[in-house]
Amino acid sequence: MFRPCLRPSFSWASFRRYTSTEGPAPRVCVVGSGPAGFYTAQHLLNHGPPQLRVDLLERLPVPFGLVRFGVAPDHPEVKNVDHTFTKIAKNPRVQFYGNLHVGVDVKVRELRQLYDIVILSYGAAQDRxxxxxxxxxxxxxxxxxxxxxxxxxxxxxxxxxxxxxxxxxxxxxxxxxxxxxxxxxxxxxxxxxxxxxxxxxxxxxxxxxxxxxxxxxxxxxxxxxxxxxxxxxxxxxxxxxxxxxxxxxxxxxxxxxxxxxxxxxxxxxxxxxxxxxxxxxxxxxxxxxxxxxxxxxxxxxxxxxxxxxxxxxxxxxxxxxxxxxxxxxxxxxxxxxxxxxxxxxxxxxxGYKSVKVEEGIPFDEQRGVIPNVNGKVPDEPGLYCSGWLATGPKGVIVDTMNESYRVGAQILEDLKLDHISVQANRTEELRTLLDQRQVKVVNFVDWEKIDETEKLWGASKGKPREKITEVQSLISVVKKP
Known part of the structure; x- marks a missing residue:
């Protein structure tokens, strides 16, 4: 496993802040809940400071990205990785915000004010x-x-x-x-x-x-x-x-x-x-x-x-x-x-390519990626990208995992070296903003209700699940008593 190296600018004071449970908790926002988003979050949670918090933001009411929507239906063994992602999402230091369209409901520039670290991992959604x-x-x-x-x-x-x-x-x-x-x-x-x-x-x-x-x-x-x-x-x-x-x-x-x-x-x-x-x-x-x-x-x-x-x-x-x-x-x-x-x-x-989430975010239109070095967006402190948005569409899930871990390692190195400014008192600022805008989000408990419903419907037909394919129908399941 890649380990961050120590540079001359390293200080023991910053290292103690990094490893201690005291001091401000680094707040991380991951935009996209597919494999890249989850694996990046996993690395940060497993190897970062114990007080680090992660919010996972997803445009759809359901998580897992290409694991749910890209893996062929006759490849159920590949989808088993969702068990790992579920454990990550249920970590008490993680919050899932589904049905939240970044770039519409909330801007990236606003997220950068609300979080110490913003990681864009929303994948490739356009055809070549x-x-x-x-x-x-x-x-x-x-x-x-x-x-x-x-x-x-x-x-x-x-x-x-x-x-x-x-x-x-x-x-x-x-x-x-x-x-x-x-x-x-x-x-x-x-x-x-x-x-x-x-x-x-x-x-x-x-x-x-x-x-x-x-x-x-x-x-x-x-x-x-x-x-x-x-x-x-x-x-x-x-x-x-x-x-x-x-x-x-x-x-x-x-x-x-x-x-x-x-x-x-x-x-x-x-x-x-x-x-x-x-x-x-x-x-x-x-x-x-x-x-x-x-x-x-x-x-x-x-x-x-x-x-x-x-x-x-x-x-x-x-x-x-x-x-x-x-x-x-x-x-x-x-x-x-x-x-x-x-x-x-x-x-x-x-092949696929990613699209620009909003104006003002660096983006290479020809390659369909955000320019980056190990996931770090140059000249944009605290802004990172992972997955196909960073590398272009290539490889299989294990390749995405390894690339996402590298991005996580880069972020942790930047935290240790004080290249990221960690501010206090950020706890519920996103939720407050969404409430003010009357944005109804889906949390992970809501997703588990959708998951249970789909599996019950599928069982009645001899299938692993029957997917609900309309956003409003997904929301309706969550709203049922």
Whole structure:
């Protein structure tokens, strides 16, 4: 674990204040209650001064961010991290303020006056654009919105899409791309046993999709998905995997030289592309698989074809890898060839970016991040950021955890070195301000009531939970006696 180092400016007086239970209690505000927010708070609580207090602010009435709204419904084991987050939230030094929209109900500049430390951890909520003709056609859907739809994100609860088509294209080769492809192809009876929303089940039960094409601009050594997601896709019930052997043969010689986990991932792709299906796969797929998915690499979308009422296909530019050696660093260049792939649904999965919370907060519009050094915002004393807002969207939850711990370590170092001015008598200033503005917040006890209600509703349907997908309905549960 990273430990703060001592610098020449260190004083024993500040160290004693830091480790003592006496003196002003550092007040910390974390904006965003997803993994980054919780892990940053956890590090501060575990390693900071014992009198430190943390307030977690969340725009929605429910906590946990991408753990609730981003993890695929058939991955319940990944969601178990919410047990850790619950323990953090129930720490007597933590307060949860849900249904509080920072930038609207309260400004960041006001929070900086109310708290000694403000950490912005509100994630990445905007899609990156393909920038090709036809991108605005109906049935061209953001993968982020589709994930939000089947996971019960209120803003995506009414997502409009047409699944009365046989072919779908997913543009992107990350884990989210494979998640949405898998959900489109998974047998409906399997999905019924998950916490997928009723609205998504209703649409998917009427789906006619038989083939999903997963399209990537780069080559086999540059895919962004991980072996776990690929293994699930090549062992999907009633659905065969189709790989073009010519895309993979050149990589047989370099696969043994790769580092883990890239080596294991590449070996699985080679096995899928170049060897017959295993007995397990043949049993899962069946003698005549009703569905299939195909990985199409070295293809760049040039245009989405169709009319205002429907998508008819995707025009793809064919690429090649440039460079003498087959490595992850090879450049991708166009061959000038063009292909047309027929499909009736397009899902864009080329990445997310964060948005500026309000004017006056440093923000890199191009990268979609707050400029920072180890989470510390330069020239803004007491202001920090963590998670995708600090690093850009990358990695899995464990990566977010490690990055958030580093931000927490930086904050604790700044506290020890008196780089943060800790003021007394800040205890209930935010609550007073919200009461004056008649902002009705949801606390963690309220969330536990919502949690219990969702689980009861889910149990009646044989599901882990039935998510409530409207903000007002969530609030109504809290208001019930």
């Amino acid at each position: 654009k393909l920038g090709v003709p036809g991108e605005e056609l109906s049935n061209v859907i953001s993968a982020r919105s589709f994930v939000g739809f089947y996971n019960g994100l209120p803003e995506d609860a009414a997502l409009a899409m047409n699944l009365d088509v046989e072919d779908a294209a997913v543009i992107g080769i990350g884990n989210v791309a494979l998640d949405v492809a898998r959900v489109l192809l998974t047998p409906i009876d399997t999905l019924r046993q998950t916490d997928i929303t009723d609205a998504a089940l209703a649409q998917l039960s009427q789906s006619r999709i038989k083939r999903v094409f997963v399209i990537g601009r780069r080559g086999p050594l540059q895919v962004s998905f991980t072996i776990k997601e690929l293994r699930e896709m090549v062992n999907l019930e009633g659905c065969s995997a189709v790989f073009n052997p010519d895309d993979f043969r050149p990589f047989q010689s370099v696969a043994p030289l790769l580092k883990r986990p890239r080596k294991r991932l590449t070996e699985l792709m080679l096995k899928t592309a170049l060897t017959p299906p295993t007995e397990k796969q043949l049993k899962l797929w069946g003698p005549a698989p009703p569905k299939s998915w195909e990985l199409r690499l070295l293809r760049s979308p040039l245009a989405i074809l169709g009319s205002d009422s429907s998508v008819s296909g995707v025009q793809l530019g064919v690429n090649r890898l440039d460079g003498p050696n087959l490595t992850e660093d090879q450049a991708v260049v166009s061959t000038g060839e063009v292909e047309t792939l027929e499909c009736g649904l397009v899902l864009k999965s080329i």
